Amino acid sequence: MVRLTRVQQQERTRASVLAAAKVEFVERGYALAKVDRIAERAELTRGAVYSNFPGKRALYLAVLIDLVENAAAGESSAPPVSLADALGAFARIWLERLPLVGDSASGGRLQLRSLDGVLDDERGREVLAQVARLEALLLATTLELYTPAGRRVRLAELVLTLLDGSSHRAETAPGFGDPFDLAHACRHLAGIDLADTWAPPHLPYVSPAEPCADAWEAPTGLADRLGDDQVDLAADGLIAVLGAGRLGAAEEAVRSARPGEQVTLVVVTDDPAETGRLVRLRITDLVGCLRRVFATEAWRHLRLVLDGGSVASAIGLTEPGDATEAAVRVRGGRIVARAQGRGAAHAVATVDGQNVARPPKDTM
Structure with missing residues (x-):
């Protein structure tokens, strides 16, 4: 008899819970579904279910994520010409x-x-x-x-x-x-002409970024949710760390960045079980549709990371949460400018090049 490792057993338990939960949600819907019945369907205890998911909402979101991530990709359409x-x-x-x-x-x-x-x-x-x-x-x-x-x-x-x-x-x-x-x-x-312009009224009043020359230990192994590869955070560019409650500020990073500059959007939350799953579900679902229409060239200079805390910690944030809004600029393997609070990405992206701190000569 093959003895399963603890990790393998946890994965098997989680898979059983998800399979049972999907049947329960299909048969009864979210409102009438019961965690006790899900545990019974999976032939597990109620405690085993709660050890993997803190509640019914987290479990429902996990089922939807599993559905979206494991759905057949489908055929890509011909590249649009207009x-x-x-x-x-x-x-x-x-x-x-x-x-x-x-x-x-x-x-x-x-x-x-x-x-x-x-x-x-x-x-x-x-x-x-x-x-x-x-x-x-x-x-x-x-x-x-x-x-x-x-x-x-x-x-x-x-x-x-x-x-x-x-x-x-x-x-x-x-x-x-x-x-x-x-x-x-x-x-x-x-x-339709929507007269769309980009002119947020608060940006002229954003506090300037702080020039610095801080060491940068770039986290590795993080997946880019827009492309098919990993994110190179050691490369020069702008990194904006945004809480789930501040995602609207992502456009400030994209619009304010210099032409051709790599922009990495890093999403953080203090509630990974529910809020984190909600963000992952919606982004995965949308990007899956976009990939079938557009080449990844559309996001050539844009990266999106769902962070468990490694990036936030690396730039010096001690308690990242849904209200987090911070940004840094990386150049030559160092952080050369940083900002925090409303408008942080804009402040870092538009910092005067003459005022950006330069790395020490022995590191260049």
Whole structure:
């Protein structure tokens, strides 16, 4: 008989819990699902379930993440040649999640990645709003490849609102509406002039970044959620560490960075079991759709890391949480500027090159 290691046993237990939880959520939905029944289905104790997941919401989010990360990738569409084509292709792929008329209500909600009734607290809704702003930015960065001179965040917000609305309608009235009509409508949104500009009123009042010449021990082995490789944090560039409640500030890093400069967005939270899983779910889901439409070249200078604390610790943050907003600039293997608080990424990105601290000569 093969004896399992402790890690292997934990992985097996977790897999059993997830499998049982998926059946429970499909059969009864989130509201009526019970942790006791999930434990019974998995032939485990209630304590075994709670040793892996702190509650039903964390377990539900984990089931959705497992569904999204293990879903068949599907065929990639031909590279879009225009903004309208890009919008239509993205919408068609996103709409593949809509359930069929014969699907069960609970199973359809799972397929839709529905969070209705799940985020029933103020913190959860606030984080979801911030995640939605990051989603819009990521979609916009791809759309802007077709209109380099214009910002397309408002267009991305409009498209995601339309698609999310179709998801809610499919949940309450399965089969209503034609997905092809929705994709066609998204395609025609390219012709709307939203007068989109980037001019946050608080940026002129952001405190300047602090020049420094601090040693930089770059964490390794961190996955880039936008590409297929690991992030090289030792390379020159801007690193913005943002709490789950401050993700809207990601655009400040992207817009303020110098042309061609690598920007790494690092997401942190003090609640990895729920908030961390929520961010991971939504980003993984969106990026999975984007990859089937756009080449990874769309994010050539942008990286996204979901951090367990290593990056935050490396730049000197002792208690990173949802309200964290900090940034550093790395040059020549050292941190040469840092800032913390509202507008930190903008402050570091726009620091005067003459005022940035230079590494000691013996390190250059």
